[in-house]
Amino acid sequence: MAELLSFTIPAGSEKTLFVWELNPGPGPESLKHSLFTVFSQFGLLYSVRVFPNAPGATPGFYAIIKFYSARDACSAQKACDQKQLFQNSPVKVRLCTRRKMHQYPIHPLNSFKCQELANYYLGFNGWSKRIITLQKLSDFKVKENTSPIKSxxxxxxxxxxxxxxxxxxxxCRSPGAGIAEDYLEQLEGPLEFILKRKKTQKLAIQKALSDAFQKLLMVVLGK
Structure with a gap:
């Protein structure tokens, strides 16, 4: 069965796994790395978040893992539930409970995540970007203090x-546009100007790249 993937932050219970009964021994960063290593074998992950159990509960951790693909999340749940994975005791893995009639907000991926998703499904040579224009829009002074004594x-x-x-x-070609803005303080010198200019140009390119990816949908065929 085919699945549609967009360049947006994954939303919906069918793409999110709840993992619990994680042992308290390793720290959260170590657990995050171990979980990422195991679950990324089933597909590209958007995020892995680890939390301590609530006060009064058995010491340990639980995790929320988001996939881009609902099919990958389902495969991971079936393969990993009640398995020891990287610890001596089994963990429990469930798809998060669906909320009936709940509309999840749609948020675009940033440019880094867009490129990561494109590289995974299209390959590093399967796409490219072409900058059409990178133009400076303003070169004016913004007054902060209009006092005659100090300005x-x-x-x-x-x-x-x-x-x-x-x-x-x-x-296929998908256009995108982006605007970025920063300010150069009065006392900053030529070096600061060059650094801020490069940073602002880079941010404008990143915003345009994310905007271009938002117009694309990928159809992923079943294995």
């Missing part, structure tokens, strides 16, 4: 980026 101003650095994501194997 200061800062320069606005605002850049606009337009690009497209290209999928050559599918003859």
């Amino acid at each position: 200061s101003a800062r320069q606005s650095l605002k850049y606009f980026c337009a690009l497209e994501v290209v999928l050559p194997a599918y003859s």
